[in-house]
Structures are given as structure tokens and as C-alpha cells.
Amino acid sequence: DQQVKQNSPSLSVQEGRISILNCDYTNSMFDYFLWYKKYPAEGPTFLISISSIKDKNEDGRFTVFLNKSAKHLSLHIVPSQPGDSAVYFCAGGTSYGKLTFGQGTILTVHP
């Protein structure tokens, strides 16, 4: 039972356009949701998070939206840059700091 799903294995966008990465979850007990970015041969790095009691959080070019009724969250990157090309993981967090990750989406931003 995959509690967090990223149904798009890959996404390709043009530089300057918007990138939208999607994530669905089934566990209603998640307190927080996070997005991590991962470059090859490196560990994931934290990008942005959102509490389960909010519906939007913004940090510069990155915005995360949460739709609790649909159990869906999305990450918007505007404008997209070639350096944003990486694997993006969404994760749900419960008590004791345990994170449950999705499978990841490979984002490619073309110059």
C-alpha cells in the first residue's frame, strides 16, 4: 500500500515556463508535507514544506498547494530554470518525525 504516490515519473518543461509536480496521498494522519530535490550522486535536500492545516506555502519561485479534500498536493516552480533539473520527491510526515516518500518525478528544464 503506497501511501504517497507521484504518478508522473518524468516532466519536461521549457526554461522560463511553469513546472507543476503532483503528489497524491492516502494517509489522513500526515501532519506535514515536504518536497525534496535530489541531484545524481547526492542526498536529497529539503525544498519546501506545508502544514496539513494550511493550503498554500510560498518560498521564492517555489509554491506548494495542498488540497486536503482531494488528498493532493502540488509543487509549482515559476519560472523554471535549467538548474532545477533534478528528481523531486514529495513526502508526508507523521508523529516521531517519520517520513513516507513518493517514488519521485524527474524534472528536466530545457534551455
Place this chain on the structure above:
Amino acid sequence: NAGVTQTPKFQVLKTGQSMTLQCAQDMNHEYMSWYRQDPGMGLRLIHYSVGAGITDQGEVPNGYNVSRSTTEDFPLRLLSAAPSQTSVYFCASSKDRTTYEQYFGPGTRLTVT
């Protein structure tokens, strides 16, 4: 600060061998965890610790042991390696269990033949 460090970066084992993956952090974080990353599976939690002397199982604990004798170190032991344990292993830490942002190490790529 070095952050979260992991050794070795690469390791090849034969089936049945044992080894320890090392993880250390210098941020005085209470919470530490081990994940494995497999293609199409994302990162899955193996074991975690909310403080020195306290460990618990995650989603995929079988075949792995951990201990936490100090705040800084959280080694992961493979008791008898199996090909199914071929994976990339990441150690992570956070300030405490209520802090969801975790800092990850660079990973150890393990191959079991």
C-alpha cells in the same frame, strides 16, 4: 559544520557477508534515520532513533540492525547481506522528532552479489 556524513560511498559485498554503514552528524540533532532508495520505490524508512539509546523500526527493517550509543553516530548493520539489499542507503537527521525537515547524507551505494 560537516552536516551528515556517511562512509563508505561505495561497497560491494558477497551474499552472507556482514558490514556496517557509518553515519555521523555534527549538528547535535536528536533524531536520526536510515532510508534505502530503490528504483521506482522512492525512499523507504529502515530504522530511526529519537535520541541516544532509543531506536525503533521503520517500514523495511528486516535484515538490518541499528544502535545509538551517542547523539552523533547512528550505524546501520547488515547481518547477512542478500542481493535484495542492493540499494542506495541514506542517513538523515533532524533537530528532534517534531521537526520534519531532515538533512540527508550523500548516500552509500551498496551492491550485494
